[in-house]
Amino acid sequence: MLLGAIQTIVRANVNDAAADVDQSIVDAVNFLSNFFHVRKIDTSETTVLDATVIDYANDFLRVRKLVINGDFIKELGSDEDLESIDDEDTQRWFIADGQIQLTRGMSSTGDPIIIHYDAEFIQPEAAVSTDVPCKLLELIFVGATYRYFGILAAKVMTEREGLPDVSPKEILAARDDWKKMFDDLLKKLT
Numbered sequence: 001m002l003l004g005a006i007q008t009i010v011r012a013n014v015n016d017a018a019a020d021v022d023q024s025i026v027d028a029v030n031f032l033s034n035f036f037h038v039r040k041i042d043t044s045e046t047t048v049l050d051a052t053v054i055d056y057a058n059d060f061l062r063v064r065k066l067v068i069n070g071d072f073i074k075e076l077g078s079d080e081d082l083e084s085i086d087d088e089d090t091q092r093w094f095i096a097d098g099q100i101q102l103t104r105g106m107s108s109t110g111d112p113i114i115i116h117y118d119a120e121f122i123q124p125e126a127a128v129s130t131d132v133p134c135k136l137l138e139l140i141f142v143g144a145t146y147r148y149f150g151i152l153a154a155k156v157m158t159e160r161e162g163l164p165d166v167s168p169k170e171i172l173a174a175r176d177d178w179k180k181m182f183d184d185l186l187k188k189l190t
Helices: 003-014 022-032 082-088 134-158 168-189
Strands: 038-042 060-068 071-075 092-096 099-102 113-119
Touching: 003 022, 003 134, 022 134, 060 092, 134 168
Parallel strands: 071 092
Antiparallel strands: 038 113, 060 071, 060 113, 092 099
């Protein structure tokens, strides 16, 4: 779904056709990535002799499986230490410094690397649809709405002269109602 379509729904929820809801939408999409994700496979990397790092995609959340030249590479367990792995002459991987780190250098150049990973959802833009599944879009609409009311409450608290007909308490009550709807919906879907 494109950003414009999501904006229309959220603006209808807040009863303001000109409301700036973009950041609330982005925040709602980002928040969903904590609970749901898209499974992807990256085949863009190849081995480099003696290299011990592998870059991963920008939308990366967590590695599910790493395969180098057809060999499944196990993750370094939290109870394992690097010295015992070195003694076993076994390759393992772990995440550090924004990369996949290997416990041993690669043995060749040009072999395929396949990374199975969980990815964040794509941020909706004017010409870019989000990849949030249809069954989760309601979470975006409701989540963005309650976030917008939070922003609006802060604005009313600091700029009372601009919105004299509504109190911060009224807006916070509306936010709380939307937040409860969001929490209930999230609970049903997880």
